[in-house]
Amino acid sequence: xxxxxxxxxxxxxxxxxxxxxxxxxxxxxxxxxxxxxxxxxxxxxxxxxxxxxxxxxxxxxxxxxxxxxxxxxxxxxxxxxxxxxxxxxxxxxxxxxxxxxxxxxxxxxxxxxxxxxxxxxxxxxxxxxxxxxxxxxxxxxxxxxxxxxxxxxxxxxxxxxxxxxxxxxxxxxxxxxxxxxxxxxxxxxxxxxxxxxxxxxxxxxxxxxxxxxxxxxxxxxxxxxxxxxxxxxxxxxxxxxx
Amino acid sequence: xxxxxxxxxxxxxxxxxxxxxxxxxxxxxxxxxxxxxxxxxxxxxxxxxxxxxxxxxxxxxxxxxxxxxxxxxxxxxxxxxxxxxxxxxxxxxxxxxxxxxxxxxxxxxxxxxxxxxxxxxxxxxxxxxxxxxxxxxxxxxxxxxxxxxxxxxxxxxxxxxxxxxxxxxxxxxxxxxxxxxxxxxxxxxxxxxxxxxxxxxxxxxxxxxxxxxxxxxxxxxxxxxxxxxxxxxxxxxxxxxxxxxxxxxxxxxxxxxxxxxxxxxxxxxxxxxxxxxxx
Numbered sequence: 001x002x003x004x005x006x007x008x009x010x011x012x013x014x015x016x017x018x019x020x021x022x023x024x025x026x027x028x029x030x031x032x033x034x035x036x037x038x039x040x041x042x043x044x045x046x047x048x049x050x051x052x053x054x055x056x057x058x059x060x061x062x063x064x065x066x067x068x069x070x071x072x073x074x075x076x077x078x079x080x081x082x083x084x085x086x087x088x089x090x091x092x093x094x095x096x097x098x099x100x101x102x103x104x105x106x107x108x109x110x111x112x113x114x115x116x117x118x119x120x121x122x123x124x125x126x127x128x129x130x131x132x133x134x135x136x137x138x139x140x141x142x143x144x145x146x147x148x149x150x151x152x153x154x155x156x157x158x159x160x161x162x163x164x165x166x167x168x169x170x171x172x173x174x175x176x177x178x179x180x181x182x183x184x185x186x187x188x189x190x191x192x193x194x195x196x197x198x199x200x201x202x203x204x205x206x207x208x209x210x211x212x213x214x215x216x217x218x219x220x221x222x223x224x225x226x227x228x229x230x231x232x233x234x235x236x237x238x239x240x241x242x
Numbered sequence: 243x244x245x246x247x248x249x250x251x252x253x254x255x256x257x258x259x260x261x262x263x264x265x266x267x268x269x270x271x272x273x274x275x276x277x278x279x280x281x282x283x284x285x286x287x288x289x290x291x292x293x294x295x296x297x298x299x300x301x302x303x304x305x306x307x308x309x310x311x312x313x314x315x316x317x318x319x320x321x322x323x324x325x326x327x328x329x330x331x332x333x334x335x336x337x338x339x340x341x342x343x344x345x346x347x348x349x350x351x352x353x354x355x356x357x358x359x360x361x362x363x364x365x366x367x368x369x370x371x372x373x374x375x376x377x378x379x380x381x382x383x384x385x386x387x388x389x390x391x392x393x394x395x396x397x398x399x400x401x402x403x404x405x406x407x408x409x410x411x412x413x414x415x416x417x418x419x420x421x422x423x424x425x426x427x428x429x430x431x432x433x434x435x436x437x438x439x440x441x442x443x444x445x446x447x448x449x450x451x452x453x454x455x456x457x458x459x460x461x462x463x464x465x466x467x468x469x470x471x472x473x474x475x476x477x478x479x480x481x482x483x484x485x486x487x488x489x490x491x492x493x494x495x496x497x498x499x500x501x502x503x504x505x506x507x508x509x510x511x512x513x514x515x516x517x518x519x520x521x
Binding site: 051053070071073077079081083085086087088096097099124125126 | 413414416417419420421422431432435436438511512513514
């Protein structure tokens with residue numbers, strides 16, 4: 001069986017600075033994997049390479065056995081900020097890829113129902129709270145039913161309670177849509193609670209990997225998660241990142 | 243856990259989100275407030291002329307100006323019609339060309355290097371400087387007048403839209419890249435809508451300049467129009483006609499701007515800015 005995603009980047013530089021150094025990553029279908037590490041460790045750059053937004057590298061990105069050269073409908077992207085287009089309604093934002101004509105697509109409404117926003121389908125983004133806007137962005141990311149969803153610190157701009165709710169929503173949706181998630185985060189707790197695997201990065205390389213076997217639904221206070229979190233922090237401390 | 247069950251708890255948060263429109267403080271000021279200053283000025287003027295403090299042959303009373311407007315009768319309607327048509331035509335041509343030029347220059351650094359310095363130099367030319375050239379090249383009929391007005395409307399629209407395009411949030415452009423938008427689709431679906439506030443600013447400044455350039459065009463070589471009335475009033479020593487024409491220019495300029503302003507308000511309801519918050 002081939003992996004869903006295979007990434008190999010021998011080297012990626014910004015000027016004299018090497019941001020990725022012999023980096024490899026393989027994702028199986030249905031996995032939830034987090035990349036954690038300090039700012040500048042190359043995790044967001046890696047996400048941009050997988051998304052096809054950064055093509056200036058000497059590596060390869062293979063999705064379902066097919067080499068990728070640029071952006072793909074099979075890869076959804078959710079950014080740190082919702083990035084909703086303020087002049088479009090919530091429904092039009094979700095169905096953005098189908099152009100305005102298909103914004104009345106029943107699929108849009110199904111997605112909005114899943115993120116609990118069907119009643120604001122015709123509202124403009126300015127009427128939404130930060131958490132609601134990020135839910136619209138999640139629905140938009142799922143519009144093309146991508147097998148792989150990339151998330152770049154998606155919940156770092158919302159308050160702690162909203163973050164927990166959004167994490168639960170994301171998990172439920174990933175399970176329902178059978179979507180594989182690759183998540184970049186600063187938040188070690190978030191990584192431990194959400195992921196099957198946490199890849200700890202430092203200096204553009206994989207420092208180590210922590211597999212989390214705890215069954216779902218997970219309790220945030222479970223000893224296994226605490227242990228995983230401590231292990232992640234240990235790795236970061238060991239590499240003098242913390 | 244299934245997603246539908248999750249959403250019920252999420253729906254509760256929707257009602258606690260901030261409202262679309264915050265409650266105003268003391269409500270909107272009455273629209274009639276704008277009339278106070280002009281009406282008081284006219285009344286004061288009337289009183290000064292009638293009391294003899296101002297010479298009536300140089301400063302006709304507002305009532306006199308109104309009488310002049312009636313005396314001009316159907317001729318006046320034709321003057322207004324001609325001027326309106328010139329402004330509309332010149333503005334439409336100038337603004338359309340400006341939108342095309344701004345998009346071309348805004349998206350292509352080479353086009354910018356090629357065209358922008360020339361545009362900046364031409365912008366510095368005063369409106370009246372064009373008049374002799376346009377008369378020589380285009381004769382004395384409608385073409386030079388509409389061309390002059392188009393020149394006047396072009397630059398504000400060009401400059402504002404260009405700056406709007408350049409200031410579009412890079413993150414929204416990147417969103418377009420994620421969806422693999424072509425260059426045209428990026429312009430149509432992201433860059434132009436995002437620059438709409440700047441475009442409207444440019445259109446409103448452009449329209450007011452179109453009226454200014456109209457007068458420049460009609461002061462010379464015109465037999466009809468409000469600018470012609472100004473010249474006619476001066477040549478026949480009729481300050482009442484001059485003031486009537488100025489009054490009409492003020493009213494028409496204000497009315498046309500109001501039309502544009504209401505279009506702007508409708509097109510930009512999505513803006514989350516002080517303007518929309520003030521209502």
